Amino acid sequence: MQRDSALRTTPTGGHGDRVTGVNDDGVSDVHGGGGGGGGDDDNGGRRRRGGRLTRIGLVVTTAGLGLALLFLPMISAVGLFAKASADHYLALPAELATPPLPQSSTILAADGSLIATLRGEENRTVVDGKAIPRVMREAIVAIEDSRFYTHGGVDVKGVARAALRNSEAGDVQQGASTLTQQYVKNVLLQNARTKQQREDAAGTSLQRKIQEARYAVALENTLTKDEILGRYLNIAYFGNGNYGVGTAAQNYFHVGIADLTLPQAALLAGLVQSPSLYDPVNHPDAARVRRDVVLDRMAELGYITPAVADTAEATPVTVIRAAAAAAQDSCETSSAPFFCDFVRAQLLADPALGTTEAERARQVHEGGLVIRTTLQPKVQAAAQDTVNAVIAPSNPVSATEVVIEPGTGNILAMAVNRVFGSNSAANQTKEPLPTTAVFQPGSTFKTITLAAALEAGYGLNTQFYxxxxxxxxxxxxxxxxxxxxxxxxxxxxxxxxxxYAMPEATWKSVNTYYIQLEEKVGLPAVIDMANRLGVPASYLAKAWGDLTIGSKAVPPLDMANAY
Structure with missing residues (x-):
């Protein structure tokens, strides 16, 4: 990273929003299945526009009156049908605000290698919908919304079936939500800023269901099926802190999204209904049963043959046990932890990323930024090995090394003989030592006095006893x-x-020579030189004659920058 200059950050973009877990353990809608296969379509899932507008009336009727039927056991039929009329439905907002999906930011070294990943509440890396393999799309459609490619956002058959069951049960047992409606629900959850807004977005009220249907139908009229499906798979929660199918593929199986196998895709598809109940890390048997349900459903719908399903079901469930570890502070596991923390602190203080601390934190941890720095991994490794060799990390004395390239200010390395983080052994710290912690610079400060003396006209032959x-x-x-x-x-x-003359006194670091040189130059001139070279004045307050021999503690990074 270049000292005293703006960080180069690049947003990676992305659509959608977050899932907060409201779909876990039976709280979610029970989605329509059974009958009528889905199926991919070679044109990216886009249905023909011709005739779509002429069907709006039918969609409005089924979205409004159909959802009214869904809630008949709970509300008076007369008042309900009035509220769910087509006029009321059309009066509802149709344009859904879809801010970028919260996703992790990455800090890269000068050679493009990963230094660390900065995460917020959601560990997500958005993937291109086109990169999601067919097998993953078929698995999620098969188990969550088998008529996805034929309905217009609201599954009329599913609504009718759910209404019948609800009527028989006397309460709402099924919600008949399509994948499009699930996507809408989670966008509304992301947009919610208060507890009441979150409760409204996750609730089962008729008004919420009708508004959800209104948004879903509008989305179906502007996006292709595969675009909607890609957004849904990037928004869905797959348990263990993994948001989005790309993150889940990497953390559960250590594979890229394009390399998912059939058994892996089926396991992930089965998770979205209840990530905790079917957690493959803590409940592998339940996860396997659920995965096999998905495989059987895929075979039933013709996505795969029964023989292929049988072969996949014979595959054991194998996931990375540490799938949840990605939620920890990535700086702790970084090859340059103190530099990572320094970069993060710089970003969190940068007004270009937001006017408030909360806005900046959201941008840094959820904005999907790509942060390119000047750190050289080989220099960093050498610096870390050096400080550890000189003074062991267990030693109460701290050793710090910051390497800055002359002429550019590029930070090439930042090392401390400490273990960064909250879960380390003794003598650890979470403080970014090279940046905010201060140390007495000792004789390295004499060079600043030397510069002040040369500027004041004292020559190299200046001598003192x-x-x-x-x-x-x-x-x-x-x-x-x-x-x-x-x-x-x-x-x-x-x-x-x-x-001594100036060269030899400097070479031998003679204290009493430099005290006399400081007397000639004057303490204010030495302080001014230090300030101009980058040592903040706040660290030099109430400085006295011993300043030139390093009595005032300053950040090592500032001293390296001054040099």
């Missing part, structure tokens, strides 16, 4: 420690006393 202990009248001190130099500044080694 530099004793082992120097008592400064301008920057008097008294450490009250009882040492032989408690009221003066001492060299690191007693034998360093002597007459």
């Amino acid at each position: 530099s004793p082992a202990c120097y008592i400064s009248k301008r920057y008097a001190i008294d450490r009250h420690d009882g040492s032989s130099c408690s009221t003066g500044y001492a060299n690191a080694e007693p034998d360093e006393s002597g007459v």
Whole structure:
């Protein structure tokens, strides 16, 4: 990443919204199945537009009156039919606001390799609908909405069947939701900002069902079937923190979406009805039973032959046990954890990503950004090995190394002899040490005094007698420690006393030379030089004569940037 410049971030886009788990464990609608096969269509699922508008009246009637029948056991028939009339239906909003799907952002190194993935509440990577294999689309249609390719957003037969069952049961047992309606429901859930709005979006009221149907019919008139199906598969929740079929394929099977096998696709399709009940990580037997139901249904509808279904059912359920691990802080498992945290902090403070902290956090963790940085993985590995070798991570003393490319400000590496994160052993920290934690820079600060002196006109031949202990009248001190130099500044080694010119004094890092040079230049000039080189003034408040020998703690990143 380039120091003091804007990060290059690229949104990956995407459609749809989030699933909040309301479809789990029987709370969701029981979707229409049985009779009439679905089936892919070689034209991307787009039905012919001709004649569609002439059928709107029929769709309106079935969407309104059909849904009214669905709720007959609960509401007075006279009032219900009035409310569900075609006029009322057409008066409802038809344009559904579909903000981009929340999806993870990625931080990339200079060579394009992945440094970390930043996630919000939903771990999702949106995939192109065209990349979703036929077997996955057929599996979800078979088990969730077998008439998907023939209905207009509302399944008339499903509504009638569900209404009959509800009438017999005396309450709402089935909701007859199509895949299009399920997609609409989850968009409404994503758009909800209050508890009441979420309850309304997930509720079973007649008004909600009619509005859902209105949106569904409108979507069917503007999108192809496969576009709707792609959006649904990107929005659906597949358990263990996996939102979207692409994320589920990667985390459960470690395969890309295009490489899903028939048994894998059937298992994922079976999950959406109840991700917790059919969880393949914690309930593999239930997951297998559900998967086989999907396979049998695919065979029944003619998507696969019974023999192919039998072969697939003989395949054991094999998933990655750590499928839920992706929900943790990705910086903790990054090859450059402190750099990752630094990048994240920079983004969260960038007003270009939002005017409020909440807006910026949503953009960073759910905006699908691609964040390209200047980190060099080989340099990073070498820096980390060096600090660990010099001072072990278990040592109370901290070692930090930041590598910045001269002339560009590009950060090439950022290493600390610490284990980043909340679940590590002793001496760990969640603080981004090179960026906000501060350390005394020691003799590295002398170079700033040197720059101030050269700028003030002092030449390389400037000489001082530099004793082992120097008592400064301008920057008097008294450490009250009882040492032989408690009221003066001492060299690191007693034998360093002597007459020095600037080059040798710098090479040997002679403290008493630099205190005298600072006296000549003046402390304000040294502070000003430090500020201009990138060391914030806030870290140098109340500085005294020992500033030049590194008494004031500053962030290592700022010192590296100053150099």
